[in-house]
Structure formats: C-alpha cells, structure tokens
Amino acid sequence: MKEETKLSVSAIENGTVVDHIPAQNLFKVISILGLERIDNLITFGTNMESHRLGKKAIIKVADKFFEREEINRIAVVAPHAKLNVIKGYTVVEKQVVEVPDRIEGIIKCVNPKCITNVELVKTKFEVIDKQNVSLKCHYCEKITDQEHMIYL
C-alpha cells in the first residue's frame, strides 16, 4: 500500500505529508488548512485504496510545517489523519490529529434559528463527543452531529 502511495505522488525533500484523509473530504482539508492561498509546491492524490477508510487521499506540501492548532482544525473532517514531517527526504516526526475541546468557525450550526445563521457571528462549539465528533453550539446550545455537519 505504502509503495503505491509513493508511486502516485512524488516525494518531497522538506515539508509535510498529510495522509489518511477520507477521499470525500480532501478539498475540505485543503480549504481548512488554507492551502489554496499559499505559494508552496503542493501535490495531492485521491481515491487511493485504504483498508481503514475505503478511499483515502494524501497531500504533500513542500517547505511547510504546521502548528498543532492548525492540525487540529482538520479533526472534524479527517479525525484519523496522520502527518509526516519530512526533512531531507526522511520522516523526522509523525503527528496525529487530536480532536480539540472547542472548535471555532469551520462548521455551520445545524439550527437554522441560531444567531450564527442569522447574523455575522463566528460559530463556536464545545466538542461533547470526540469519538463521533458531536458539537454543542456555544450560542443556541443545539447539537450538531457528524451526519448534519456543513462546512463553512
């Protein structure tokens, strides 16, 4: 499996490889990490076979190293993602995503009568279930579960 991945997306000298992204969420991850707005060399592959995820995607970003906070922002869309920090073509560090206690922005509150859907108010949630990623709105107190998640 690993061989195939390496073949389909070329290796980078320095940077970060984000692996084990559910294929359907690839573009959400790109958007959350703000990769559309940077000039670094980025390669990605998607719809690769994965035992765990069915179809997975992988992103390689040259010369980019993420802060812990940035990494955790993708937790809701790619909770099993793994990051390999590459220096001189070798993996020097492996990082896993941790679902944070609170999430700001990124997700839309499921409640159409919530103030965040009516006025320009940034969404804020308390994560009440880290396993299945279930969020309680800081404002209207309604629960947004994974099934109803819409990304901003």
Added chain:
Amino acid sequence: MKNKSLVAINDLSKEDIIKILDLAEEFEKNPIQNILNKTVVATLFFEPSTRTRLSFESAVSRLGGRVIGFSEAANTSVSKGESLKDTILTVANYSDLIVMRHSIEGSARYASEVSPVPIINAGDGANQHPTQTLLDLFSIRKTQGTLEGLNIFLVGDLKYGRTVHSLLMAMSRFGASFTFVSPRELRMPSEYKMHLDSMGLKYTEQTDLNENLDKADIIYMTRVQRERFSDPLEYEKVKNVYVLRNKMLENTKPTMRVLHPLPRVNEIHTDVDPNPKAYYFPQALNGVYTRMAIMSLILDLK
C-alpha cells in the same frame, strides 16, 4: 453575579440560585424600595411577550427605576434591518442593564458578548429563559419549604417545552425525582433522561394524567400545542386528555401545588382556580420578586 449577564440557568451555581431566592424572599417582605432610583433598565422585546415584559417593568418601577425600550420589533430600527449587535451597542449607551427577548436562539449569549452593560435573557427562542426557571424555583421553595428531594410532575409538551427542560436541569441539582406525563409524540427527550441517570435521580413516564397524582409535591402543567403534531389526528386524540380538573386533585397531598408558566389556554380547567392548591397566579407575582433580586444582584445594589 455582579456586572455579569444572565443568559442561561446553568450559568448560575447552586449558591447563586439560593442567593437569588433568599433575596427575592426579602423583596417579598418589603417590595417597595428605592434602590434603583438612579438606574435605567432597557427592555428590548424583539418578540412580544406581554407577561414577561410587564413583570420586569413592574419590578423596576417598584424599586424606583426607569424603563426604556420597545415591546415589539416593528416600528424600530430593527425593522429597517439594523443588526442585533448595533442595536445592543446603541441601547447600552442609554441604559445600565438590558433585558432582552428575541426569537433567535443564542441571541442573548451573543448580545452578552458584545454588550458593555449586563444582559438578562428574557427568552431566546426555544433555548433559554432563566428568570422563568428562577421564579419557578422560588415558587416551589416557598410552597414546599425546601427544594430538596421533591417529586415533580411535569405535564404536557415535554419534548419542545423550554420551561420544563430548564426546570428539570435546575431541580436535578436539588435531588428531585420526576414523573413525566405526556402524549407519546411529546415525550421527554433522551438527553434529559440521560442527565438524570448520570445524577442517579429517579424518573417515571406515563401517558395518563390521572395516575399517581397522590405522590406529587408539584404538578407543573404546560400547554400541548397543535402545531407540534405532525399528524393532526394525533392532536385531536390527546388535546382533551391533558386537562387538569378540580376533581382530579381530591387525593393529592395537602401541600401539593399546581404551577403553570402561563398563559393558560385550556389545560387547567377554570374549576381548579378557587382550589388553594392552584398556585399559578401567585407564581406570576413571585416573578416580580425574583426579577427584583436578579437585577439588584447584577447591578450590585444588594
């Protein structure tokens, strides 16, 4: 509580709650005081609620304060499209405290984050209405002599009823047990039952209002609304089932009291009104004392 907003009942500790109730009791004994004589309270009712607004305004007036505000959003800048944030920031210049009611859920929490003066939530959609819960607690303590270990019957729309959910959460801190009486379609949501389970508190569910009433310390009635039913036939079947009548109170405890957040429509028959166990009108008066206590604690005048 000094200078803090009151948005949700869970913002208060058990000690805060008791402090409010004790002070409300003082105001009950001595309701005319001039402690708000230099205070302007704004009542912003983006959604009409005559009872709650008058209760707040009465509380302010009796304590010598002044009220400014509006009772509905029509004819205000809101109808011109002004944002809630702008309304709050503007009105905060004119007042020391803002009492607000809004149909949008979470609006009070948001207002409390942008406002330089404290906000009291007088209802944000189906979400929170903490002063109602506090006046319910005051009424329960006053009629039962305690809040600890009581058996509370919650009757009617238990699925959507904001009032019963908040009351359940608050009373669970005092070791209450509950009996839920509702049609199947409007049963208590599982999250609240799980909360009681986690606290080790007992509850039972029944669809028949006539059963077990002799065990109740409080019967808390709410209205079953037609619009809550997906099937109109279901509503027709239950609409007259959850009506409390005087003869049903015959075997209830002498200390039992019937509460209702009001307005009542037909869920308590008027033949209950003369019964000393009917407590819903005194309950509304308790709302004035409770709101006096909340406002004076937030404004640090007590």
